[in-house]
Amino acid sequence: MSNPTAHKSTFIEEAEALILNNLTNEQFGVSELADTMHMSRSNLLRKIKKETQLSASQFIRQVRLKEAMELLKEESLTVSEISYQVGFGSTSYFIKCFREQYGHSPGEVGKGTVLEKTEKVQTNFLKQYGWPLMVAISLAIIIVTVILFNKKDIINKPKIEKSIAVLPFKNESSDSTNLYFVNGLMESALNNLQKIEDLRVISRTSVEKYRKTDKGIPEIAEELHVNYLVEGSGQRVGNQVLLNVQLIEASTDTPIWMEQYNREIEDIFGLQNDVAKKIADAIAAVVTPSELEQIEKKPTKNLLxxxxxxxxxxxxxxxxxxxxxxxxxxxxxxxxxxxxxxxxxxxxxxxxxxxxxxxxxxxxxxxxxxxxxxxxxxxxxxxxxxxxxxxxxxxxxxxxxxxxxxxxxxxxxxxxxxxxxxxxxxxxxxxPNTNKYLEYALKGVQLNIASDSATQSYTYLQLSNALLLSGFMDEALKYVDMSLDYSAENYYAPLLKAFVLFAKDGDIERTRNLVVKEWNKDTTRLDLLQNIGKLFYLEENYKKAHFYYSKFVKAREANGLGIYRQENAKIAQVYKKMGLDSEAEKLFRDFSEYCKEDKSSYQSINLVWKYAYEGKINEAIEQLRIFSEIENYIYWFLLIENEPLIKPLNEHPEFEPIIQKIIDRFWKNQANLKKSLEQKGLI
The missing domain is CATH 1.25.40.10 (Tetratricopeptide repeat domain)
Known part of the structure; x- marks a missing residue:
C-alpha cells in the first residue's frame, strides 16, 4: 500500500502547519482546525479522509506524534515535558498513543536504544552474512507476513469511526426524585441516535455501570470500543428544562460540540431532537430522510x-x-x-x-x-x-x-x-440458520460492551455458541473462557466449554467427565442429564446411557415439559437396546410427531434418524441426500456418521459420498461466511 502522505498536497501542508502552530494547545482539535482553515467541520473531515485515509482526529494526533519523535531525538526534554509540549494533557495517554504509532515507548527513543540497537544489528549482520542471505531473509519475511496477515482472529474488534456511547446524565437537582426525568433525557438522546444506521450506538445496559465512575474519558472509550462519548447533566425547575450536553472525541479527550439548553417543558421533544441532530452533524454521520422523520416524531402530545x-x-x-x-x-x-x-x-x-x-x-x-x-x-x-x-x-x-x-x-x-x-x-x-446466528451474535457483542458481569457473560456465551456451531473452534473456546471470566456462576458456560473442547479434539471421555462434574453440582438440571445420556449412547454404553436418560425422561414427564423432543429417537434406541420395547415405542411415536410438526430446514435430517430407527435404509439415504443440499447447518451434523443409530446406513453405496458432500459444503459455507462478516465490519 502506498504511503498517503508521500506526496503532500497544499491542503495537507497547510493543515500540518496550523497544527504545529497550535501544538502546545491540547484543546486544539478538529473543530478548531476547521475554524482556522475557514471551512466546515464536515468538509474538513471528508477532505482529510480522502487525502490521508485517516480520520481528522487521527491526522492531528499523527502530526503531534511526529513532532514528539523529533523532540525526543534531541534528548533535551523529558517524556513528560514533551507530552505536554505536543498537546497531550496526559503523559500516560501520550505514551500509549506513541507506542501504537511507532511500536515502542518514547522512553526508548530518548535513551537512544532504538536507533543504536538497529544500527548495530544491521552493521554486524551485513558484515557477517552478506547480501545473499539478506535476500533470503527478506523472502522469508514476506512469506511470514502473508501468513500472519491472512490468519486473522475471527473476532478482531476494529474501531468503527462513527461509534458512540451516551453516558448516564447527571442529576443537577438536589431533589433525588428528579433523577428519573434526567434519565429520561439521556434515554431519549440514546434512542434518537440509535435510529441512525451510520452510527454504532452502545446499549443503555452497557453504559449504566459508568453512572458513578472515576474513570476518565479515554479509559471508558477504550472499554466500550467507541470513538465518541456524550456527557450530559440537567434538571427540571418548574416548567423549565435545563440541560448541558457535550460530545467528546475520545482520542483527544476534547469536546467537539457542546451546548446549554434552557427550554420550556412544552418544548422537551424539540430539545431532544435538536441534541440528536447536532451530535450527528458534529461527527458527519449520514442521516437519511426516513431516519430524520423517525427522530423528529413526537412520542406523545401529552406531557403528563x-x-x-x-x-x-x-x-x-x-x-x-x-x-x-x-x-x-x-x-x-x-x-x-x-x-x-x-x-x-x-x-x-x-x-x-x-x-x-x-x-x-x-x-x-x-x-x-x-x-x-x-x-x-x-x-x-x-x-x-x-x-x-x-x-x-x-x-x-x-x-x-x-x-x-x-x-x-x-x-x-x-x-x-x-x-x-x-x-x-x-x-x-x-x-435455525448458523450464518445469521453468528452475524447477530457478533452484532450483539458490538452493542453490548462492558455491561454488568452477568449480562456480559451471557453475551459472550451466546457468541461462543454461535462460533462453535459455525465451526470456529478456537474462537469459540476464547469467548466461552471470557464468559467464565466475567461470571464463574454462569449456568451454561461450563457445559458449552466441555463441548467446545470435544469439537476440537474428540475426547469423549473428558467431555463426559466435565459434564458429570457439573451435574453433581446440581442434579436437577435436565440439560445435563440429557447430554450425559447422549455421550454414553455415542459410546454404545447403553446401560449407563439408560441410567441418565431414564432420570431425564421421568423428570420431563413429571414437569410436563416438551424439551429435547428432537433427541427422542436416540433415547428410544437406548430403551430398545435395554429391552424396554413399550417405553421405546412411546418415545419414538413422540419423535415421529415432532418430525411432522417440524417446519425448519432440519426436518430432513430428523427424518434420517426416523427412517434409520425403522430400518428403512433407502428412505433414510434419500433424506440425507436432501439435507446435503441445504445452505447452512450446525457443525455437529458433520459427526452424524459416527452415531450408533446411523451405522446401518454406512453400507449403502451413496452414504460416504453424501457425507463427504455435507462436510465439504459446511467448510465452504464457513469460508464464505467469514468473508461476508469481514465485509460487514463484524470481524
Whole structure:
C-alpha cells in the first residue's frame, strides 16, 4: 500500500502547519482546525479522509506524534515535558498513543536504544552474512507476513469511526426524585441516535455501570470500543428544562460540540431532537430522510403521559420481575392520559412477554397481543411496536410471522440491542440458520460492551455458541473462557466449554467427565442429564446411557415439559437396546410427531434418524441426500456418521459420498461466511 502522505498536497501542508502552530494547545482539535482553515467541520473531515485515509482526529494526533519523535531525538526534554509540549494533557495517554504509532515507548527513543540497537544489528549482520542471505531473509519475511496477515482472529474488534456511547446524565437537582426525568433525557438522546444506521450506538445496559465512575474519558472509550462519548447533566425547575450536553472525541479527550439548553417543558421533544441532530452533524454521520422523520416524531402530545412513561423506564430496564411489575402500572397511567401512546403500549406488551418467557404455562398471551396491536395501530414504524408483536408470535410459536417484524424493527432502529438479541435467539433454534446466528451474535457483542458481569457473560456465551456451531473452534473456546471470566456462576458456560473442547479434539471421555462434574453440582438440571445420556449412547454404553436418560425422561414427564423432543429417537434406541420395547415405542411415536410438526430446514435430517430407527435404509439415504443440499447447518451434523443409530446406513453405496458432500459444503459455507462478516465490519 502506498504511503498517503508521500506526496503532500497544499491542503495537507497547510493543515500540518496550523497544527504545529497550535501544538502546545491540547484543546486544539478538529473543530478548531476547521475554524482556522475557514471551512466546515464536515468538509474538513471528508477532505482529510480522502487525502490521508485517516480520520481528522487521527491526522492531528499523527502530526503531534511526529513532532514528539523529533523532540525526543534531541534528548533535551523529558517524556513528560514533551507530552505536554505536543498537546497531550496526559503523559500516560501520550505514551500509549506513541507506542501504537511507532511500536515502542518514547522512553526508548530518548535513551537512544532504538536507533543504536538497529544500527548495530544491521552493521554486524551485513558484515557477517552478506547480501545473499539478506535476500533470503527478506523472502522469508514476506512469506511470514502473508501468513500472519491472512490468519486473522475471527473476532478482531476494529474501531468503527462513527461509534458512540451516551453516558448516564447527571442529576443537577438536589431533589433525588428528579433523577428519573434526567434519565429520561439521556434515554431519549440514546434512542434518537440509535435510529441512525451510520452510527454504532452502545446499549443503555452497557453504559449504566459508568453512572458513578472515576474513570476518565479515554479509559471508558477504550472499554466500550467507541470513538465518541456524550456527557450530559440537567434538571427540571418548574416548567423549565435545563440541560448541558457535550460530545467528546475520545482520542483527544476534547469536546467537539457542546451546548446549554434552557427550554420550556412544552418544548422537551424539540430539545431532544435538536441534541440528536447536532451530535450527528458534529461527527458527519449520514442521516437519511426516513431516519430524520423517525427522530423528529413526537412520542406523545401529552406531557403528563410522558412523565409517567419516564417514571416507568428505570424499573422497566432492570428487566427483573419486580422491575417489570412496577413499570407496567406506570405505563398504564401514561395510556390513561394519552390513549394513543404507542411506546407505552409496546413496552407493556414486552414487559408481559419477559415476565413469563421462561414459564411453561402462559397467561399473558392475549394481553401481549392486544397491547402490541394497539402499539402498531398508533405507530406502525416504531421498533418497539414491531418487537412487541414479534414477541406475541414467538409466544404462540408462529416463528415465520415473528421474523419480518424483528427485521423491520432493526430497519427502524439499526442499533436496537433487544432486536439484535432476539434475532440471534431466533436463528439459534426457532428457525435455525448458523450464518445469521453468528452475524447477530457478533452484532450483539458490538452493542453490548462492558455491561454488568452477568449480562456480559451471557453475551459472550451466546457468541461462543454461535462460533462453535459455525465451526470456529478456537474462537469459540476464547469467548466461552471470557464468559467464565466475567461470571464463574454462569449456568451454561461450563457445559458449552466441555463441548467446545470435544469439537476440537474428540475426547469423549473428558467431555463426559466435565459434564458429570457439573451435574453433581446440581442434579436437577435436565440439560445435563440429557447430554450425559447422549455421550454414553455415542459410546454404545447403553446401560449407563439408560441410567441418565431414564432420570431425564421421568423428570420431563413429571414437569410436563416438551424439551429435547428432537433427541427422542436416540433415547428410544437406548430403551430398545435395554429391552424396554413399550417405553421405546412411546418415545419414538413422540419423535415421529415432532418430525411432522417440524417446519425448519432440519426436518430432513430428523427424518434420517426416523427412517434409520425403522430400518428403512433407502428412505433414510434419500433424506440425507436432501439435507446435503441445504445452505447452512450446525457443525455437529458433520459427526452424524459416527452415531450408533446411523451405522446401518454406512453400507449403502451413496452414504460416504453424501457425507463427504455435507462436510465439504459446511467448510465452504464457513469460508464464505467469514468473508461476508469481514465485509460487514463484524470481524
Amino acid at each position: 403521559a410522558y412523565d409517567y412513561y419516564l417514571q416507568a423506564l428505570d424499573p422497566y430496564y432492570l428487566r427483573t420481575t419486580e422491575g417489570l411489575e412496577k413499570a407496567i402500572p406506570l405505563f398504564e397511567k401514561a395510556i390513561e392520559q394519552d390513549p394513543e401512546f404507542a411506546l407505552a403500549y409496546a413496552n407493556i406488551a414486552i414487559s408481559y412477554y419477559l415476565l413469563e418467557m421462561s414459564q411453561i404455562e402462559k397467561q399473558y398471551t392475549e394481553k401481549i397481543n392486544n397491547y402490541a396491536d394497539k402499539a402498531l395501530l398508533y405507530d406502525s414504524k416504531s421498533a418497539e411496536s414491531l418487537v412487541a408483536k414479534a414477541f406475541y408470535y414467538i409466544q404462540t410459536k408462529e416463528y415465520k410471522l415473528a421474523l419480518p417484524h424483528l427485521d423491520k424493527a432493526l430497519e427502524y432502529n439499526p442499533n436496537s440491542s433487544l432486536a439484535v438479541q432476539m434475532l440471534a435467539e431466533f436463528y439459534s433454534h426457532m428457525i
